[in-house]
Amino acid sequence: MNQETLPDEQALLDRFLADNRLFLGPDPEIMRDHRVGPRSDLEQTILEKGLSPHEVHHVRGLLNAALSEAFTMCNQMGAAPGAKWGDLVSGIYTARGDLAMIAPHGIIAFAACCFYPIKFIIKNWISDPTVGVRDGDGFIHNDARYGGIHNTDQSMMMPLFYHGELVCWLSTTIHEGENGACEPGGMPAAAESKYDEGIKMSPFRIVENFQLRRDLVTFLQNSVRDPKLQLEDMKVKLHAVLRLRERVISILDRFGRDVLVGTLRTHLEDVEAEVRRRIRELPDGTTRVIQFMDSSLRENVMQKISLAITVVGDRMIMDFRGSAPQFTNRAVNTNIASFKAALCTGLLQNIWPDLPHTMAVLSPIEIVTDRNSVIDAEGEMPQAMSLMPLFKACVVWTIPMNKLNFSLPQRYSATIASQYDQAATFIYGGLTQHGDVTGNFCGDINGNGQGARSNADGEHSVSPVFGFMCDTGEHEINEEDTPIIRLGAQRLARDRIGWGKYRGGLGYEQIATVRGSAMWGFMTGCEGSKFPSAQGLFAGYSCPSYQLCKIKGVNIFDVLRDTPQAIQEFDIVRLMNERPVSGARYSSVDMGMTFEICNEGELYMICQGSGGGYGDVLERDPALVMKDLAEDLMSHEIARNIYKVVYDEETLIVDEEATRKCREDYRRERTRRGRPFNEFCQDWVRTEPPAGLPYIGSWSDPAIIYAMSGGQRVTMKADQLHGVFMPNPKDVRIAELELQLAQLQRSTGGGE
């Protein structure tokens, strides 16, 4: 080949490859980069020229109001249950797709992920002659592999052209729920591959000339269980974006293009500079935390998430290496971009809540993971229940950041233990009492108990772990739309508390049944039935374990009609221990349950959980212990055995002197029974996980990962992870029963 023609040949080859890409899958160049991009030439020119801070502030306020209006439209008009309690977002982006601002409501995580699909559109569709991006276009997407939290969320993304120039992007997104997956409601724990997850929309044009394309709408309606909801909410999102567009155009008319473009860019850069300044305030060093997830939602398996936060000057590095490997056939994986969105949520919710909600918050922070781990799974892996690792990401900051910033003279939020971090709600599906097919989930997911603070108890059921600005919705509305009947709701879960000098806020019980449906069912997707989930801080205890309780083989409505005195109160513990309905089947099982039919009048009972506690229980003010008793939050055994308070059970009057002595005695008992650390570790530390414990992740060395294959323990190098394949739980159970049968036959001298 002629050397002089080589560059031309190369260019030809490059163009050929660019023009003939087989598949425009999720683009690692986009999906692995959470940073704000460099300034465009226009932004550079505008910012070099300078902007009036007053005008920037003014425009920022107007944008905030416009975003808030678009949010409210979705909130009020949206049909999805998620829309009703605020699981949605409206946003504005730079022309290059960097997310500058979202509405001051709803779910923060969207601020750190909605830009990915827009960057995909910019990179691939603008210059593609078969697609293009024009004024009046609107694009839809739901596949989190192209950016997003999870596949229940559907977006409407629109370019804003002003005098023929693409100036910015606008969007709305709603958690729609139903998406045609193998289980109703959009979050199928039963998904064993991405092809079980229902419809997976890469970004494509659904709107032309500001109108929905009916051919594509029909296709989408045909792909989900709730075609009415699909149509209605697409219209809602479109018209909210159009209203937002009107408002932004009026800002452009009044202030001009340069002020808007400059404001969006300034906002991003200011936030990034502030985050770096706050990192610089922290002492240099490393703090660490480990989280454990005890379920794949199909079986109990211990998965480790390991984090070391290192600060050096204005650099912060989050190192997650050593975490569990991905599952090839379980839904609890997440892609790294969604995981980062949850990290941004946690930082804003727990550490720096005063910062504006924008992608720039996470932009300066470096994140290191093992590829093909459960928090950085490759695209083919199922991730329909990515909420499990995502919720862990929301609280992963609390322990290590409080150990980093406790020494600072001033902080930006309370010093707080971990919030309860499970999706404790009923996901449902079936035929409604109106004869409609539906599938979705209840707003109870938003009732997570708050972690205790350094100066106060946690608030009960305060908010979802993924967004402090959400409501729990109205059961009455839910009962109008679905056959779910609430026999117990918002009743605080007594004695299920993260103890401490300050205690975690409690969660509440949820007792649900169904009435008037020809077919209905529930699923639940929570970990923490064996290993507690919400961690305490500075010697505060974690929350307890929680499980799913069921009373089957009974129609509670018949019982209430025939013997109304049989059930004194709908309290989970009393119902399960007293078993007031004879002939019913009572069970207490893992809180990860795939879709299961609920017959009329059968009871399904779960709890929202408590946040972690703060501080040594012996330092809890006895008056606060009495207050918890007076409010019936806990029993006398806890006051005596955990808090070591001496008091009169009738009057709740504390014997201060006896309590002081009791606590002093107990402190002495601690020093007697405790062993020096090194001596203790000689006996305690094992070289590998216990033989009987299904465990995946690192143990003592983050470079060596333990996993399972065909029931046998295997190890692999952290930088060469491959997926863990889990056997079908029913096959496992059949094998157990066959073994028992064979043993029985042997013992009785029989044969097959």
Place this chain on the structure above:
Amino acid sequence: MKVNITEYLRIELDTERWECRRCDRELGAARENYKRGLLVYDRDPREIHPPLLDSRLYSRTYSPDPAWCRILEYYCPSCGTMIEVEYLPPGHPPLHDIELDIDDLKARWKKGAAAEPERQSGSELPVRKLAPAHRHRG
């Protein structure tokens, strides 16, 4: 100069030693894991999170499973204050959770960051919305 690191631990910068904030007991070198200076006790989690359901009827009772979860309690050897707890699977190595750059910490506090006064239990923490420039280093 003493710098508070947690509710119960501080570092005496001059001696580079961990100290208990309740009884002033020295707990070891600040460049080492503070846990080395504490006593440890392996707790059955059912003692802290007692079963609420009848364990004769059910295996899952709101108590953690002791085969999956243990609670390590760390005590000050002098005053018995519980300084940290750690929930771990049986035999998992305890975490070295705080590893600060002591030279950096000394340099910061030498440059004039005022030591935080010992707070009274339950007192309000100073919280601000937007901080003025507060730099520890040039």
